[in-house]
Amino acid sequence: MSDGVLAAIIAATATVLATLLQLKAQLAREVAARARSPNARGKSHLPRLVLGVMIVGAGVGGFALSQWVAEHRRAAQEVVTAELRARIEQMNRTESRLAGSYSEIESSVLRNIGLSGVVVTASVPPCKPAPPASSASFAASASGAADTGGTAAPSLLPSGCTEADASPVTLCATIPANATVDDVELYVRTADSDVPWNASRVMPGQESAQSRFAQQPVEMADTATAKQVCESFAQWSSEHGRVARVVVRYTL
Numbered sequence: 288m289s290d291g292v293l294a295a296i297i298a299a300t301a302t303v304l305a306t307l308l309q310l311k312a313q314l315a316r317e318v319a320a321r322a323r324s325p326n327a328r329g330k331s332h333l334p335r336l337v338l339g340v341m342i343v344g345a346g347v348g349g350f351a352l353s354q355w356v357a358e359h360r361r362a363a364q365e366v367v368t369a370e371l372r373a374r375i376e377q378m379n380r381t382e383s384r385l386a387g388s389y390s391e392i393e394s395s396v397l398r399n400i401g402l403s404g405v406v407v408t409a410s411v412p413p414c415k416p417a418p419p420a421s422s423a424s425f426a427a428s429a430s431g432a433a434d435t436g437g438t439a440a441p442s443l444l445p446s447g448c449t450e451a452d453a454s455p456v457t458l459c460a461t462i463p464a465n466a467t468v469d470d471v472e473l474y475v476r477t478a479d480s481d482v483p484w485n486a487s488r489v490m491p492g493q494e495s496a497q498s499r500f501a502q503q504p505v506e507m508a509d510t511a512t513a514k515q516v517c518e519s520f521a522q523w524s525s526e527h528g529r530v531a532r533v534v535v536r537y538t539l
Contacts, residue, residue, distance in 0.1 A: 298349060298352065299345060299346065299348065299349020299350070299352065299353075300349070302345040302348070302349065303342060303345050303346065303349075306341050306342050306345055307342070309341075310342075394539065397463055397466075397539060398538070398539050401462070401466060401469075401536060401537040401538055401539060402536065402538075403536075404472070404534040404535060404536045405460040405461065405462055405534070405535045405536075405537075406460075406532065406533070406534050407458045407459065407460045407532070407533045407535075408458070408530060408531065408532045408533075409456050409458050409520065409530070409531050410478060410528060410529075410530050410531075411456055411498075411520065411522050411528055411529045411530075411531060412528045413524060413525050413526060413527060413528050414447075414448035414452060414453055414454075414522065414523045414524060414525045415448070415525065416447055416448055416452070416525055417448075417452055447523075447525045448497075448523040448524070448525050449523060450497075450499070450521065450523050452523055453521040453522060453523040454521070455519045455520060455521040456519070456520055456521075456531070457517050457518070457519050457520075458517065458518050458519075458520060458531060458533045459515040459516065459517040459518075460515065460516050460517075460533060460534075460535040461509055461513050461514070461515050462513065462514060462515075462516060462535060462537050463512065463513060463514075463537075463539060464508070464509075464510075464511065464512050464513055464514045465539065466514075466537040466538065466539055467537060467538050467539075468504070468506070468516055468535060468536075468537050469536045469537055469538055470534075470535075470536045471491075471504045471516065471518065471533065471534070471535050471536075472488060472533070472534040472535075472536070473488065473489050473490070473491060473500045473518065473531075473532070473533060474487045474488050474489065474531070474532035474533075474534070475487060475489055475495055475496075475498050475500070475520070475522075475529055475530070475531050475532070476529070476530055477496070477527045477528065477529060477530070478527065478528035478529065478530055479527075480530075484532060487532075491503065491504075491518075496524065496527075496529075497522060497523050497524040498520070498521065498522035498523070498524065498529050498531075499520070499521055499522075500518055500519070500520050500531070501518055501519040501520070504516050504517060504518050504535075505517045505518075505519075516535045518533050
């Protein structure tokens with residue numbers, strides 16, 4: 288039971304009790320009057336009728352009051368519910384606008400990154416020459432050459448690396464899955480060089496100081512929203528290490 292209905296019932300009960308007390312007092316006066324005057328029995332019953340009407344009116348009024356309070360509380364709850372719904376709708380609209388703004392900002396940032404280019408670098412150490420085919424045969428040949436006053440056979444002497452000895456590395460740049468690759472710039476320089484990157488650009492498939500990039504980049508899927516653009520690089524210099532650099536530019 289709500290507080291409003293309970294208050295209305297209490298008010299109606301108090302009214303009924305007050306009326307009953309008044310009725311009791313009136314009855315007591317009538318009894319006393321009849322005791323003093325035998326002819327008082329013929330008096331009008333109007334006071335009793337009035338008191339009965341008051342009791343019924345009090346009950347009806349209490350019930351009506353309780354209904355009014357309940358209706359008032361129901362209307363207040365509906366107003367509060369409507370306000371809450373309006374605020375929730377406003378919050379949803381604000382969230383939608385913020386989500387749209389975030390998407391626009393993210394797209395703008397990705398476009399700027401595409402214009403600047405995604406940079407990937409890798410350091411490749413000097414190539415280590417493969418050992419002779421047979422150290423024992425090389426030692427025997429060198430000993431025989433010393434006995435005859437000659438030199439060891441060139442085929443058995445240690446030599447530098449060749450391109451076949453190089454171990455390629457793969458440089459991959461991650462870009463949006465819906466991006467279109469505009470250009471893949473390739474750069475290479477020695478590990479201890481101070482030459483600007485702009486002066487160290489090479490073409491795909493072009494040999495540069497015992498190093499080479501692959502002829503074509505390879506695109507492969509990475510995630511649902513990203514893909515990778517990869518370039519293979521190999522260097523076979525046994526004297527210097529190399530730093531390879533790949534710059535991938537794209538548009539959305």
